[in-house]
Amino acid sequence: MGTAVILSVAALVTSWASYQASLWDGEQAAHYTTANAKHMLAAQLATRAGQLQAVDTMAFAEWANAFASRNRPLQAFYEARFRPEFRDVFQTWQASRPILNPKALPSPFMDPRYRARADAQAKAAEDEAVKLFDEGQKANSTSDHYVQGSVFLASALFFGGMCQVFHTPKVRMALIAIAVIACALGMAKIFSLPALQL
Numbered sequence: 001m002g003t004a005v006i007l008s009v010a011a012l013v014t015s016w017a018s019y020q021a022s023l024w025d026g027e028q029a030a031h032y033t034t035a036n037a038k039h040m041l042a043a044q045l046a047t048r049a050g051q052l053q054a055v056d057t058m059a060f061a062e063w064a065n066a067f068a069s070r071n072r073p074l075q076a077f078y079e080a081r082f083r084p085e086f087r088d089v090f091q092t093w094q095a096s097r098p099i100l101n102p103k104a105l106p107s108p109f110m111d112p113r114y115r116a117r118a119d120a121q122a123k124a125a126e127d128e129a130v131k132l133f134d135e136g137q138k139a140n141s142t143s144d145h146y147v148q149g150s151v152f153l154a155s156a157l158f159f160g161g162m163c164q165v166f167h168t169p170k171v172r173m174a175l176i177a178i179a180v181i182a183c184a185l186g187m188a189k190i191f192s193l194p195a196l197q198l
Contacts, residue, residue: 003160003176010156010183013190017150023196024143031136038129045122052116056086060108089114145193152186155179 059078066074082090086108093108105111156179163175 003163003179006176006179006183007157007160010153010160010179010186013183013187014150014153014157017146017153017186017190020190020193020195021143021146021150024139024146027139027196028136028143031132031139035129035132035136038125038132042122042125042129045118045125049116049118049122052083052085052118056083056116057109059083059086060090085117086114142193146190149186149189149193152182152189156183156186 059082063075063078063082066072066078079087079090089108089111092113093105093111096104098104098106108114158179159175159182160179163172163179166172166175
């Protein structure tokens with residue numbers, strides 16, 4: 001009778017553990033897929049940031065050439081076309097009188113405030129991708145722990161079934177004891193894990 005209870009409980013909990021392992025595998029796959037999409041978005045945004053910074057650099061270089069040749073209309077032309085993000089740091093840099101002030105920044109690009117918005121967006125997307133990947137790793141680990149618990153329960157099923165084969169009481173009792181211990185360890189492992197609901 002006791003053996004039948006152990007076998008029944010072990011079989012039932014094994015089914016539950018297998019179900020949970022498959023759900024956690026799905027969570028892992030979903031997190032990895034979303035993380036991959038975020039990595040791609042981060043790469044696109046970083047590329048865009050590089051392009052915008054190249055535009056700023058070229059516009060500033062042309063402005064500097066106009067400044068060096070004292071062509072005020074051409075300077076005004078380039079200044080009017082600076083991107084808003086760059087215009088702010090350029091105006092601050094210009095107000096510092098860089099030609100006369102040795103403490104002024106060598107260029108507006110040295111201002112810590114200068115950063116293309118896409119840079120911040122790329123970093124945020126990359127941070128989110130890393131977080132999602134870590135969540136995927138946790139889901140994978142949880143799935144592995146469910147499988148590990150199932151191995152204990154499979155051992156309980158094996159030893160519980162084997163005790164039916166032997167007729168020597170000591171051998172049967174030893175096998176039942178091993179089955180009980182394996183079943184208890186498997187259940188303790190499985191029921192200590194987080195469970196997903198559909």
